[in-house]
Amino acid sequence: MPISSSASYTDTTKRETKSHGSVFFPAACYEVDFPDVLISWHWHSELELIMVEKGRINLSVGTRQFLLKEGSGAFVNADILHMAKAADEIQGALIHSIVFHPRLIGGTENSIYWEKYLNPLINNNGYSVQLFSEDINWQREVLDRIQRAWIEIAVDKHGYEFRVRNELSEIILQLFDHQQHEIISIPQKTRRNEQRIKQMLKYIQEHYYETILLEGIAEAAAISKSECLRCFREILGTTPLQYVNQYRLLVAAQNLAETDWQISEIGDGCGFGEMGYFSAQFKKKYGMTPTEYRNRAKSRK
Incomplete structure (x- = not known):
């Protein structure tokens, strides 16, 4: 699975319809080098995981703005308007991201995975974004899993699909288990x-x-x-x-x-x-x- 160096993948509807990965394996990894690339305002039906490899970025999710430093990361839920840019355009920044469709984990929409875990997470209107810090145990574990999944997709070795699905499934479970503690009411x-x-x-x-x-x-x-x-x-x-x-x-x-x-x-x-x-x-x-x-x-x- 080749790595994309560009995060500018919106189409003429502003909602992304570019296939992230393939129909058979709907997940892709991206390496974004700021300030050469700007992640403009967009949204997509896929879920997105972000990890800051170098520098700092300003992540905007709707009206909310977050400063993500090196080693931290974020989860952006489906159909959420967001954008990102380097906090310091001179210093720049580098991020790794994984964009994947929930069906990679949930399969069909009448499965137990959809009904019990994915639907409550995706349809939680108060859970548009989750930040990850190395200082919190479960979030540090998620960051490690993002890194492993990203490398698996990038390297594309035999059987990587199973390993990526496993890492992403564990991340979704962590998000599901902790979402009730992170809800922020949006007017x-x-x-x-x-x-x-x-x-x-x-x-x-x-x-x-x-x-x-x-x-x-x-x-x-x-x-x-x-x-x-x-x-x-x-x-x-x-x-x-x-x-x-x-x-x-x-x-x-x-x-x-x-x-x-x-x-x-x-x-x-x-x-x-x-x-x-x-x-x-x-x-x-x-x-x-x-x-x-x-x-x-x-x-x-």
Whole structure:
């Protein structure tokens, strides 16, 4: 199972539909080197386990923000809006993550594993995230299991599927046993706004290469422009149009690193009608020109 170095795997619905692993073994491991890679706001039906290998990261889960230091980690539940970035962009950070579908452990949805353990965990609305610290025994054990499972997937030796499923099953059991002690009540209003944000992010990613107005973003969630602005400030800490610009730059950076398309073609395809503006905005965000970014990305392959 090859390791992916990019965590930018959202599709045009903003909800991830890329297959993590395969239909037969729905799990994949990722190595994310910040600040070269940004895990933008997204959500997926899979469960995610994160471990910080180097540096520190800021993990945002809905309106909640967490600082994860080296050696710590986190679990993000299914269908939860989240993003991550380096706490120090100069120092950077490195994380390992495993994204896996619950059916890897639960099998069919009428199994005892689904009914007794997975459903109560996945459908626990107050359990969107769990942090792991080396200072707490059961959490340290989970971190060790994440590391072993990640290595098993990456190395891909005969029989790794059994060993990975075993490690992930033990992690789920630990999460199930401790979830009642970690529940944090999230106001209904916040949940509603997070759902609205998902609808608006979906609209942005489906139309980022077109002219996007505040009215169109607001209409995607059937709310007013003022309510749209408030939702973005509350959940994402930015404005809708600032987010559009940042998302366009993220897509441009991916295309620069992963394709041989002309730079002008990439800029235009990401919604930047004027090449000079695209270059200036790109340099402001990444500290280098699009050409320099592409050359550095190719030199690292």
